[in-house]
Amino acid sequence: MKRCAILSMDSLEEFEAYDDLLEQPLADLGWQMSFVSWRDKNVNWDDFNAVIIRSPWDYQDDAEAFLSVLEDIESSSAHLENSLDIVKWNIDKEYLKELADKAVNIVPTLWRESFNVDELSGFFEHFSQQQIVLKPRISANADNTFWLTKDNVKGMTAQLAKAFESRNFMVQPFMQSVIDEGEFSLFYFDGRYSHAILKTPKQDDFRVQEEHGGRLKTVEPEPELIRQAEIALRAIDSMPLYARVDFVRHGSSFALMEAELIEPSLYFNMDAASPKRFAQAFAAKMQKLAI
Structure with a gap:
């Protein structure tokens, strides 16, 4: 049986994850899956035929280290899905x-490399909106995402300055x-x-x-x-x-x-046949690649 690593995080205790539903469909197609934290430095990626990125939902805390791990996987004999090239392209919302x-x-978007409190009022005017959203270009799970109104923005400036002091970010109108x-x-x-x-x-x-x-x-x-x-x-x-x-x-x-x-929840719990469809798509792709 071929071996597949499901790339996750140290603990999913505070999250809702459903990748365990893949275990039987993958086994039926000749794949044994194991959950592996991307932070585990003792893993030998050559021990696996393939690695599927699934729930490393803390990667945004150290994106550089995360990409380094993916580079190690791609340098090994294991096949990485989704690929490193896709991840590098997708990791920045630009x-x-x-x-x-x-x-x-x-969704209409403004892009900013640094935070300037003097620009805040102009964001509302640009979109002709009373409400806007600011969020980092590299983020997951709505971390450091702010829903701002013309009424509450003044009280949020210190928090915004701290959140974006070393992050580039994006601005969008709040979508009602x-x-x-x-x-x-x-x-x-x-x-x-x-x-x-x-x-x-x-x-x-x-x-x-x-x-x-x-x-x-x-x-x-x-x-x-x-x-x-x-x-x-x-x-x-x-x-x-x-x-x-x-x-x-x-x-x-x-x-x-x-x-x-990169690491979206695929909500296998919401469609009983979806784990099997995923496993079939994965196995067929690996077969085409002769893995």
Whole structure:
């Protein structure tokens, strides 16, 4: 039986993770999986035929060290999915600029290399909005993401200055549709659609992650949402093994919030057949690569 490492973190105790649901489908296809922390310095990556990045949800705390580990894996005999090239491209949310240049409909965004408190009022004016969102370009799990209003921004300046003193960041209008309807996530395995969910935040919040009280439900995406998701996928240079594309309703269409290609939760718990679809996509790709 071939060996596959599921790249995770030291402890997932505070998170909702569902990658254990892959164990049986992978075993049925001749793959034994093991959870391995990306911070474990004693791992011999040559012991594995493949490594799948799944839940290293603290990588943003030391992105340089995380990339170094991935470089070690790619230098070993193990095959890495998604690839290091994809991770390097996707780790900084500035990739959204490139997708926008390829006709992907993204949420309007300003990009900043450093924080200047004098610019804050101008952000509201730029988007003609009473509410905006600031978040780091390298982030996960909504860490250091701020929902600002013209009323609360003055009381947040010290916290913002600290959060972005050594981080470049992005500014977007607050998307009211996240509150009114939710955020759609569509999942693709080796370019093929698997399933979709709708994530809605708890009362008086905007974060849709389960860890922040977000609620989930399985949905059947409407044709326009599928169309926008596939436009986004085609704009990615190399088709990843797995992709999660997150959208919000924007006017008569949908706008891409993020294309998650590094460590997205794939919510295998929300679709009983999705673990098997993932395992089949993985095994078929490994077979093509003669791994």
